[in-house]
Amino acid sequence: MAKKxxxxxxxxxxxxxxxxxxxxxxxxxxxxxxxxxxxxLPQMPDKNQKTEDTKVNRRNIIIVKINSSDRLFAGDQLxxxxxxxxxxxxxxxxxxxxxxxxxxxxxxxxxFGDYPVTKGVISLQNDRGTSYKAYIAVQNxxxxxxxxxxxxxxxxxxxxxxxxxxxxxxxxxxxxxxxNISEAEPKDVTKK
Amino acid sequence: xxxxxxxxxKDMPELGTSSDIVFMFLFFFMVTTQMRxxxxxxxxxxxxxxxxxxxxxxxxxxxIYIGSPNAQYQGQYxxxxxxxxxDSFKTTNDxxxxxxxxxxxxxxxxxxxxxxxxxxxxxxxxGIVTDVKQELRRCSALKIMYAARKAGQ
Numbered sequence: 538m539a540k541k542x543x544x545x546x547x548x549x550x551x552x553x554x555x556x557x558x559x560x561x562x563x564x565x566x567x568x569x570x571x572x573x574x575x576x577x578l579p580q581m582p583d584k585n586q587k588t589e590d591t592k593v594n595r596r597n598i599i600i601v602k603i604n605s606s607d608r609l610f611a612g613d614q615l616x617x618x619x620x621x622x623x624x625x626x627x628x629x630x631x632x633x634x635x636x637x638x639x640x641x642x643x644x645x646x647x648x649f650g651d652y653p654v655t656k657g658v659i660s661l662q663n664d665r666g667t668s669y670k671a672y673i674a675v676q677n678x679x680x681x682x683x684x685x686x687x688x689x690x691x692x693x694x695x696x697x698x699x700x701x702x703x704x705x706x707x708x709x710x711x712x713x714x715x716x717n718i719s720e721a722e723p724k725d726v727t728k729k
Numbered sequence: 730x731x732x733x734x735x736x737x738x739k740d741m742p743e744l745g746t747s748s749d750i751v752f753m754f755l756f757f758f759m760v761t762t763q764m765r766x767x768x769x770x771x772x773x774x775x776x777x778x779x780x781x782x783x784x785x786x787x788x789x790x791x792x793i794y795i796g797s798p799n800a801q802y803q804g805q806y807x808x809x810x811x812x813x814x815x816d817s818f819k820t821t822n823d824x825x826x827x828x829x830x831x832x833x834x835x836x837x838x839x840x841x842x843x844x845x846x847x848x849x850x851x852x853x854x855x856g857i858v859t860d861v862k863q864e865l866r867r868c869s870a871l872k873i874m875y876a877a878r879k880a881g882q
Contacts, residue, residue, distance in 0.1 A: 552748035559755045566762035571784035573846060573876040581866040665856030669849050670776045672858075673877055677778040684780055720862070 574676050579719065597639040597656045599628050603675055605666030618674050625682035629657050629714070649694075649709045658717040676718075683716045690714055763787055767816045771796035776851040778877035789842050790874075791831040793824070795857055796850035810853040812861065821860045828868040848876040 601621070602610040609616055611624050631638040639657035646652055659679060663672055687699045687710045695706050702710065773796045784790055794813040798806045802818075811818045814827045832840055845865060849858055865873060 548748065552751055555748050555751040555755055559751060559758065562755065562758045562762065566758065566764050568762045571787060571790070571846065571876070572781040572879055573784065573874040574778060574780065575782050575844075575872070575874045578862060578866050578871040578873055580871065581869065663855045663859070665854060665859065667855040668851070669853045669855060669858060670851035672855055673776040673778055673851070673875055676875065677780050677877075680780040 600660045602662045603667045605664040607671035621678045622682045646712050652713045660719050773850050775878045777880045779880045790844050790846050794848045821864045824864040828870050844872045846874045
């Protein structure tokens, strides 16, 4: 049987077609990296339910305020954003068992054992006139403080930084050093 | 003796592989990029932050833009910071419908994981952001993200 020669396909134009598609996708799509600070908002209190004040001990709470001219107060102390991190770190770790800093509660963490977990809560308050930039800068410092404490914890117990740890270890670190940032109900910090 | 011998037959260089290369490019862009969902009509210059986390699943995110309207809309909407949902300017009262619509578009399993990304300009005041936050709490869309640029970019 005579071999039938298959005719060659003309494929020159596929490159053009692919180029057209490529240009189309270049025009309609974006490549920007989506990143930001992740937060969880508190549940809206039920209207029918009586709001029971969960009395947090005075020493367990630090109030971080930003007023309408972007001035920062942490624990009734005027300070710069750069000082906030150390203040928060001191507050959350309480290395010297200072009676004015938050108490600790020994909790059993699964897969790790007992660890004194701080009961400290950071309460962030802002004014309606606060600029978003200042607000994010403060939020960022708070996260940074927590992250550094977690890093220290991981380095002590697992010998590497938080990000290098395994999923389980990160979970333990998250439980041992909770990120208790409460964004308070809106109210005007500065009186009119 | 010539180093590059020209075969007498071929006048045209071989183009067969170029389409493969272009297709490769095409797939690369299709995988790494995402479709531009809506035209941003407000000025959004994100604030800087160092401790940012990446948005894990873009398909679960809804975006709320807050900023002052762009120049061509200022005649109509003024220069005060406005909220943009999808493609139009809205007020805080419309957020409820927006969230409900976004929820409906998701599959049952994903609804719990829905995340709202607040993209606010660094110059807006917290008043409007607080209003948005309160409204989100009322709609129980509690997972939010303050969009921010990684510092030094």
